[in-house]
Amino acid sequence: MAIDILMPALSPTMEEGKLTKWLKKVGDDVKSGDVLAEIETDKATMEIEAVDEGKLLEILVAEGTEGVKVNAVIARVGEEGEAATGKPEAGEAPQPAAEAAPAEKTQPMAQASSTVPAAPAVKAEADPDIPAGTEFESKTVREALREAMAEEMRRDEDVFLMGEEVAEYQGAYKISQGLLDEFGARRVIDTPITEHGFAGIGVGAAFAGLKPIVEFMTFNFAMQAIDQIINSAAKTLYMSGGQMGCPIVFRGPNGAAARVGAQHSQDYAAWYGMIPGLKVVMPYSAADAKGLLKAAIRDPNPVIFLENEVLYGHHFEVPKLDDYVLPIGKARIHKAGKDVTIVSFGMGMSYAIKAADELAGLGIDAEVIDLRTIRPMDIETVVNSVKKTGRCVTVEEGWPQGSVGSEIAYQIQANVFDYLDAPVARITGKDVPMPYAANLEKLALPNVGEVIEAVRAVTYR
Amino acid sequence: MAVRPATEKRTRASAPTSGTKKPGKTSNPTVNYQVAEFDKDDEFKAYHDMLLIRRFEEKAGQLYGMGLIGGFCHLYIGQEAVVVGIQKALREGEDQVTTSYRDHGHMLACGMDPKGVMAELTGRQGGYSRGKGGSMHMFSREKQFFGGHGIVGAQVPIGAGLAFANKYRGNDNVSVVYFGDGAANQGQVYETFNMAQLWKLPVIFVIENNRYAMGTSVSRSSAQTDFAKRGESFNIPGEQVDGMDVRAVNAAADRAVEWARTGNGPYILEMQTYRYRGHSMSDPAKYRSKDEVQKMRDERDPIEQVRKRLVEKGWASEEDLKEIDKKVRAVVTEAADFASADAEPDPSELWTDILR
Ligand SMILES: Cc1ncc(C[n+]2csc(CCOP(=O)(O)OP(=O)(O)O)c2C)c(N)n1
Numbered sequence: 009m010a011i012d013i014l015m016p017a018l019s020p021t022m023e024e025g026k027l028t029k030w031l032k033k034v035g036d037d038v039k040s041g042d043v044l045a046e047i048e049t050d051k052a053t054m055e056i057e058a059v060d061e062g063k064l065l066e067i068l069v070a071e072g073t074e075g076v077k078v079n080a081v082i083a084r085v086g087e088e089g090e091a092a093t094g095k096p097e098a099g100e101a102p103q104p105a106a107e108a109a110p111a112e113k114t115q116p117m118a119q120a121s122s123t124v125p126a127a128p129a130v131k132a133e134a135d136p137d138i139p140a141g142t143e144f145e146s147k148t149v150r151e152a153l154r155e156a157m158a159e160e161m162r163r164d165e166d167v168f169l170m171g172e173e174v175a176e177y178q179g180a181y182k183i184s185q186g187l188l189d190e191f192g193a194r195r196v197i198d199t200p201i202t203e204h205g206f207a208g209i210g211v212g213a214a215f216a217g218l219k220p221i222v223e224f225m226t227f228n229f230a231m232q233a234i235d236q237i238i239n240s241a242a243k244t245l246y247m248s249g250g251q252m253g254c255p256i257v258f259r260g261p262n263g264a265a266a267r268v269g270a271q272h273s274q275d276y277a278a279w280y281g282m283i284p285g286l287k288v289v290m291p292y293s294a295a296d297a298k299g300l301l302k303a304a305i306r307d308p309n310p311v312i313f314l315e316n317e318v319l320y321g322h323h324f325e326v327p328k329l330d331d332y333v334l335p336i337g338k339a340r341i342h343k344a345g346k347d348v349t350i351v352s353f354g355m356g357m358s359y360a361i362k363a364a365d366e367l368a369g370l371g372i373d374a375e376v377i378d379l380r381t382i383r384p385m386d387i388e389t390v391v392n393s394v395k396k397t398g399r400c401v402t403v404e405e406g407w408p409q410g411s412v413g414s415e416i417a418y419q420i421q422a423n424v425f426d427y428l429d430a431p432v433a434r435i436t437g438k439d440v441p442m443p444y445a446a447n448l449e450k451l452a453l454p455n456v457g458e459v460i461e462a463v464r465a466v467t468y469r
Numbered sequence: 470m471a472v473r474p475a476t477e478k479r480t481r482a483s484a485p486t487s488g489t490k491k492p493g494k495t496s497n498p499t500v501n502y503q504v505a506e507f508d509k510d511d512e513f514k515a516y517h518d519m520l521l522i523r524r525f526e527e528k529a530g531q532l533y534g535m536g537l538i539g540g541f542c543h544l545y546i547g548q549e550a551v552v553v554g555i556q557k558a559l560r561e562g563e564d565q566v567t568t569s570y571r572d573h574g575h576m577l578a579c580g581m582d583p584k585g586v587m588a589e590l591t592g593r594q595g596g597y598s599r600g601k602g603g604s605m606h607m608f609s610r611e612k613q614f615f616g617g618h619g620i621v622g623a624q625v626p627i628g629a630g631l632a633f634a635n636k637y638r639g640n641d642n643v644s645v646v647y648f649g650d651g652a653a654n655q656g657q658v659y660e661t662f663n664m665a666q667l668w669k670l671p672v673i674f675v676i677e678n679n680r681y682a683m684g685t686s687v688s689r690s691s692a693q694t695d696f697a698k699r700g701e702s703f704n705i706p707g708e709q710v711d712g713m714d715v716r717a718v719n720a721a722a723d724r725a726v727e728w729a730r731t732g733n734g735p736y737i738l739e740m741q742t743y744r745y746r747g748h749s750m751s752d753p754a755k756y757r758s759k760d761e762v763q764k765m766r767d768e769r770d771p772i773e774q775v776r777k778r779l780v781e782k783g784w785a786s787e788e789d790l791k792e793i794d795k796k797v798r799a800v801v802t803e804a805a806d807f808a809s810a811d812a813e814p815d816p817s818e819l820w821t822d823i824l825r
């Protein structure tokens with residue numbers, strides 16, 4: 009059976025080229041690897057090698073022809089005596105000559121993507137019920153995070169912690185205090201100041217099935233490592249067709265601390281929130297910090313766990329349960345209300361909660377939603393609330409353009425446009441690098457007054 | 470600057486004198502104790518400049534305690550000989566200097582105004598960055614001081630980039646970039662080493678080995694603790710230098726500057742030094758013993774070494790030294806007063822300097 013030799017595509021953008029020269033003539037024997045012809049593209053002159061063996065039966069495009077389309081039949085190779093048809097054989101799929109061509113049909117690529125299937129809906133489970141009579145104890149976020157790590161390390165030998173100053177120094181912010189004593193230097197590992205390197209080592213260890221917790225002293229320094237986080241951790245499951253999971257947690261303080269200046273004060277919620285292949289968690293309370301960090305460690309995916317230095321020392325009620333695990337991807341209604349929906353997460357919740365308290369005094373009953381997870385985002389809870397209130401204000405410390413609030417506003421108008429009684433308002437950090445001066449820093453961060461003003465604007469009060 | 474072996478017992482290493490084209494030794498692990506000859510003026514100036522840094526830092530520590538300085542504040546106390554010895558080998562306002570967040574001493578050594586530095590520490594409008602940068606982020610184009618960088622290691626390629634500009638423009642300025650023992654492990658340092666040597670950039674890498682990166686000692690973080698060797702595979706010459714002796718620092722700096730200025734490419738100086746205070750104001754420094762710190766203060770203090778020589782040589786009386794101390798204190802007090810009384814930046818400053 010004669011084989012068509014096609015004009016090959018020699019670059020991702022090539023659509024046509026010039027056939028400059030034939031190096032074989034009709035009747036010549038052709039062996040695999042022989043150079044058949046030279047073609048010229050917009051970038052270079054290239055040789056076409058034969059893949060198949062036989063005789064060159066006919067040449068269909070003469071040398072010197074310009075504008076030969078990619079995949080056009082330029083010659084035929086086959087057994088002696090086979091007919092020269094002057095046309096490609098009917099029913100045979102085009103095979104670029106330069107590739108090893110199986111005789112079977114191949115699927116033309118563009119057709120497969122002509123309709124995009126809908127993205128699967130993600131539905132998070134509800135929080136587990138806390139049994140009646142469960143005791144609560146007051147704990148700091150710091151203690152909650154430490155307990156979460158310790159419990160998971162006791163539970164699973166594959167879980168280990170590494171980062172700068174996590175072991176002997178007991179943690180730059182004392183989150184890992186005591187862990188070296190309990191788990192030893194094999195599982196609580198001090199690294200040099202080499203974020204890109206140890207993030208990558210964590211990813212490799214996770215590919216091998218271990219479950220690293222990689223602590224960044226702060227997320228500002230994870231910018232050194234962001235290539236490994238996004239290109240390696242987030243994308244490899246997909247790139248490997250589902251073979252190579254990356255069960256890793258990247259955690260550490262995120263956002264502004266106090267007066268530490270532009271390079272040390274940045275909120276990465278929206279940055280990581282954009283990346284498919286990551287889960288992004290940003291808790292506010294100690295109970296959520298504990299339940300969600302335990303979930304993050306067990307999750308088979310890379311999880312970005314964004315903490316906040318200012319919140320580390322804050323006390324919250326945490327249920328006294330042996331194994332308190334919360335679902336990633338589920339928002340929490342912090343306070344029910346009917347007049348306006350305030351959506352926030354992490355440190356932003358402290359502004360939202362105080363604003364809601366003060367608004368109550370003004371006779372405005374705000375519903376406050378703690379998103380808890382940035383990705384996958386629990387839009388359903390937000391949308392259901394807005395259906396009730398008709399108004400929404402988002403609060404975060406990050407910058408406005410491309411913020412989490414922008415995404416929420418988009419989702420609201422796409423899902424419940426008809427329910428809205430006012431445009432969605434967005435309170436964010438100011439659109440500037442964080443200044444050091446005390447007065448300017450205060451202005452750069454969101455504040456309770458701004459949230460109240462925004463609520464009054466959307467409720468017209 | 471003439472170089473001669475020290476009269477003291479420590480004369481082990483053998484680096485060529487300045488003016489020759491040979492760099493100091495890279496493979497010999499001994500510390501280079503060879504010192505520059507300081508005349509009376511040199512000693513007085515070194516004493517004054519180091520004392521200014523020390524008193525300034527002590528005052529900064531006080532103001533931090535009073536809540537006038539916020540955020541992080543990294544003091545340079547103990548390491549003064551490094552910047553003062555190196556600066557002496559540079560052309561102020563022409564050669565560039567870049568460093569980390571532990572930068573107050575570098576700025577003073579570059580000739581920046583203590584008032585402007587202190588006012589930046591307190592976040593006031595008279596600060597070098599008009600209050601917007603803070604302790605870790607100050608700059609002076611006039612003095613060719615390019616920061617003040619908060620991300621460990623990030624200043625290293627930047628320093629090489631400044632050297633690139635020198636070479637590109639065909640001038641003979643050199644760029645000095647300081648970084649810590651901890652920073653020396655960052656990947657971008659080695660990317661920079663490769664390019665600096667490949668392109669023969671006039672850059673001097675000064676590794677301030679103060680033995681700790683926060684709470685991690687060099688031996689717990691580094692597979693190769695001889696930092697002078699860190700450029701070996703790129704053929705960058707390196708020396709270990711007694712960073713507590715301003716004369717040894719200066720002699721090494723002269724060699725390195727000569728090497729870079731005359732087109733031979735980069736040079737590495739590992740300065741063996743020590744920080745007396747914690748990493749920052751919030752570091753309890755439990756990772757080392759009080760004895761270790763005290764021993765350094767007692768036996769190796771860079772300022773005390775000069776003071777002793779001034780007195781022993783009969784160049785200065787106790788009275789003269791007190792007089793210098795008084796002058797330095799007055800400068801520092803003036804800076805602190807200014808920095809406490811100066812106004813905060815105008816709120817409109819929030820929105821300026823983002824783009825131009
Ligand atoms: C990329 C990055 N990682 C971590 C930090 C936090 N950090 C600030 S200083 C420091 C220690 C640096 O030590 P070294 O380089 O030896 O300099 P020294 O403080 O001793 O002058 C660390 C870990 C940071 N600022 N940047």
Ligand SMILES: [Mg+2]
Binds near residue numbers: 651677680681682683
């Ligand atoms: Mg150090």
